[in-house]
Amino acid sequence: MEMLTVLNPLNLPLAELEVGKQFYWHLGNLEIHGQVFLTSWFVIGLLLIASILATRKIQLVPAGFQNMMEYAMEFIRSLAKDQIGEKEYRPWVPFIGTLFLFIFVSNWSGALLPWKLIHLPDGELAAPTGDINTTIALALITSLAYFYAGFSKKGLGYFGNYVQPVAFMLPFKMIEDFTKPLSLSFRLFGNILADELVVGVLVLLVPLFLPLPLMVLGLFTSAIQALIFATLAAAYIGEAMEEHHGEGHGEHH
């Protein structure tokens, strides 16, 4: 804190940078991050309102908002279909789609909305995906999802995946089960937080105009990160359900 006052000796009304400060809520003897939940509820509300608006009166010839949401739906479907395959993708569309929509809207809400204008007693509002808890939660759910996909498709034969194509792959495949959620969660967390920090630091140094290109770049990375998370989740699920009989790698195109 002293460093900040040194950098801002004239006490100009410059933006402050707060990292790692949490707005704690106490739930029994549990502690939760209130600012993450506030923004995530905002995102969830946005998604639900959009869904209700799009499906309020469904027409054969789509118009307006229904059209846009149908475009989103087709995008999600094609994403899931590309990764999981034509035969199996349908039950996974809600999961993959919600991953994509939740992360995308979270990221963009963090990049576009001036959350920092709302003052909290402690910490500050930001994208929910910039919090390690959110990303680990999403990554662990993804892990559970692909385990579920594998076991429900092949039963215990799913363990056969671990010795494909050769038996000594076993340790690597086991390590993969840990690295998958780790990389998923830290990639998303790191990108979003880094984007916010870079913009924050630049705003701290040069408050006008200069951060704008970086903010645009941030919008781009945010969208890409949502796409990457959803695509990888779908790819893991598809991989878990893949058939290995013979040299059957030609099922997924």
Added chain:
Amino acid sequence: MIHSTILLAAEAAEGKGGLFDIDATLPLMAVQFVILVILLNALFYKPIGKAIDDRDAYIRTNLTDAKERLSKAENLAKQYEQELAETRRQSQKLIADAEEDAKRIAAQQIAEAQQEAQAQREQAQRDLDQQKQEALQSLEQQVESLSRQIVEKLLGTQTVS
């Protein structure tokens, strides 16, 4: 970034907070996400997916229907064309037959007429010949009587005497 590391260090010293502060937010966020999946499935994916699938089915049935109708229409057109060609051929044959008939009838009638004309001419000739004969005969008789009268007139007295 200096600030953040400093702040991180400061908060680590406080013993609370920090970037990697994992607590009950994690499971609650997971539960919240699963609820969101269920809600969006009911509110968004199912109705919109159904709308898209329904439209696909609608378009597909309409398309097959239209294709069926098109092939039917093409078949009908082909059939009509065939019938038309057949009818045209028949009519041409009919016309040709009629023409032939007419020619034949005309030829026959002409021949008959000629025959009749020939017969009539022959008859007329015959009548003429007969009348000529008769005229000549009567003329001969008259010549005889006249010549006798002339002879009588000339030599009448002598002969009488």
